[in-house]
Amino acid sequence: MSTQRPTKRSRAAIAALAGVATVTAGAMFITSRTGSSIGRADSADSIELITATTEAETTTLPSTTLAPTTTLPPPTTTTKAWPKGPVLTIPAAGAVPVISRIATADPVVFLTIDDGYIRDPRVPELLAQFKIPATLFVNQGPYLADPDYFARVTASGGSINSHTKSHRLLTKLSASAQRAEICGMRDIIGQHVFVPGHLFRAPFGVSNTATQTAAGSCGINAVLSWHATLNDGRVQYQQGDQLQPGDIVLTHFRDDLYDNIRALIWQSAIQGLTIAPIEDYLPLPGDG
Numbered sequence: 001m002s003t004q005r006p007t008k009r010s011r012a013a014i015a016a017l018a019g020v021a022t023v024t025a026g027a028m029f030i031t032s033r034t035g036s037s038i039g040r041a042d043s044a045d046s047i048e049l050i051t052a053t054t055e056a057e058t059t060t061l062p063s064t065t066l067a068p069t070t071t072l073p074p075p076t077t078t079t080k081a082w083p084k085g086p087v088l089t090i091p092a093a094g095a096v097p098v099i100s101r102i103a104t105a106d107p108v109v110f111l112t113i114d115d116g117y118i119r120d121p122r123v124p125e126l127l128a129q130f131k132i133p134a135t136l137f138v139n140q141g142p143y144l145a146d147p148d149y150f151a152r153v154t155a156s157g158g159s160i161n162s163h164t165k166s167h168r169l170l171t172k173l174s175a176s177a178q179r180a181e182i183c184g185m186r187d188i189i190g191q192h193v194f195v196p197g198h199l200f201r202a203p204f205g206v207s208n209t210a211t212q213t214a215a216g217s218c219g220i221n222a223v224l225s226w227h228a229t230l231n232d233g234r235v236q237y238q239q240g241d242q243l244q245p246g247d248i249v250l251t252h253f254r255d256d257l258y259d260n261i262r263a264l265i266w267q268s269a270i271q272g273l274t275i276a277p278i279e280d281y282l283p284l285p286g287d288g
């Protein structure tokens with residue numbers, strides 16, 4: 001790990017985090033489509049079933065996106081002031097949209113964590129320390145191995161959502177089989193938490209119209225893609241070299257998750273962004 005400290009400019013940005021929001025909105029968009037969709041960072045997702053035990057140690061990383069090993073910016077104590085931008089109202093049935101970014105000028109990004117195979121006990125502690133919400137997308141096996149762990153991960157906000165029961169490629173399945181995978185997993189979550197999350201992410205980020213219809217049939221109101229990823233303790237961007245307001249950030253329950261979240265905390269602080277609950281931006285009809 002690098003121990004490089006932030007640049008003068010970065011320190012100034014972090015100082016600004018405590019008081020003055022410095023971020024102005026860049027170009028923002030929301031993806032809503034009814035055809036086949038393939039996540040652009042699906043190479044990251046495609047290896048998620050592999051238990052990677054060495055990748056974090058063996059990769060040489062650029063220093064600019066790494067969190068320092070010893071110091072993180074202080075937790076924000078700013079009173080919540082959002083959502084104040086446009087809030088999307090989306091249907092709770094029918095072919096629900098696929099969303100890779102939230103169209104908002106609010107200085108927020110969203111942390112999403114998939115699968116569940118490696119359950120690092122430091123992760124819920126870190127999220128609690130920094131009061132960070134996390135939106136989880138879990139599969140049956142790892143979720144049922146320790147449902148309480150995932151409840152602790154979402155103790156500071158967020159939700160636990162379906163990522164299908166068995167992590168199969170949905171576009172190879174019939175509509176009814178997709179529904180069993182998507183809605184069956186939501187039912188399982190509902191046996192352990194009071195309210196299962198109303199979002200869905202497709203395995204490998206690959207979905208089609210049948211996926212969107214199946215999700216809408218059981219109370220899910222959006223299929224989430226992503227616009228940035230966290231791997232090996234660094235932030236990887238799909239656009240430019242910074243996070244964009246409204247970005248949905250994808251990472252996984254792997255052995256690099258703790259370092260990944262630290263990297264996101266650090267990069268967000270540098271940019272004056274807050275890691276916010278995406279559920280506030282995608283409410284169910286009738287909610288707030």
Ligand SMILES: [Zn+2]
Pocket residue numbers: 045048114115163167202203204
């Ligand atoms: Zn996955």
